[in-house]
Amino acid sequence: EDKVVQSPLSLVVHEGDTVTLNCSYEVTNFRSLLWYKQEKKAPTFLFMLTSSGIEKKSGRLSSILDKKELFSILNITATQTGDSAIYLCAVNYGGSQGNLIFGKGTKLSVKP
Amino acid sequence: DTEVTQTPKHLVMGMTNKKSLKCEQHMGHRAMYWYKQKAKKPPELMFVYSYEKLSINESVPSRFSPECPNSSLLNLHLHALQPEDSALYLCASSQVGVGEQFFGPGTRLTVL
Numbered sequence: 001e002d003k004v005v006q007s008p009l010s011l012v013v014h015e016g017d018t019v020t021l022n023c024s025y026e027v028t029n030f031r032s033l034l035w036y037k038q039e040k041k042a043p044t045f046l047f048m049l050t051s052s053g054i055e056k057k058s059g060r061l062s063s064i065l066d067k068k069e070l071f072s073i074l075n076i077t078a079t080q081t082g083d084s085a086i087y088l089c090a091v092n093y094g095g096s097q098g099n100l101i102f103g104k105g106t107k108l109s110v111k112p
Numbered sequence: 113d114t115e116v117t118q119t120p121k122h123l124v125m126g127m128t129n130k131k132s133l134k135c136e137q138h139m140g141h142r143a144m145y146w147y148k149q150k151a152k153k154p155p156e157l158m159f160v161y162s163y164e165k166l167s168i169n170e171s172v173p174s175r176f177s178p179e180c181p182n183s184s185l186l187n188l189h190l191h192a193l194q195p196e197d198s199a200l201y202l203c204a205s206s207q208v209g210v211g212e213q214f215f216g217p218g219t220r221l222t223v224l
Contacts (some may be wrong), residue, residue: 034212042202042215088154100213102154
């Protein structure tokens, strides 16, 4: 059965801390792995990873994929209260339609 | 235009009502998706349209009826819903075969 597992499910940190969110997957015909940030409404796209070992970076956020060990991490440095959100990992797999299977998400709370 | 729009933002309906959710994008994407998201859960795929044809129906009850009148529009027709259908309904679009899906803000549906 195809699955995406995220850990931890929730995390509470203080501003300025660095956090690492984990995502492991087991899917047939892997195509890409995506990270989304969801606050109150729709998920907003952060990164799409297709190749192992190549870090994607955007400001204080970065992510990397390991296709051999079937996992990805999302790092956030110098966290701010505005980083508080649910971070969703999704894997695109299978046929040509771009099917996504989502993990349950990691709820990050950043305290002042 | 890099936005997916959804209307209405909120919808309250009775179990005998018929209503429709609408989604629109002008990014030239030929794949469009409906997801259902319950509180504290990840989005669950309902339907996928590829080149305006229904390509995936994830065993969704017939009280949900999707329609893709053209490459920019996606509708979800609702009839005889149950209270457990109350959820956030998200629309997304992407290029066919590419995992990066752009999500709309969602419609918060409450069935009384």
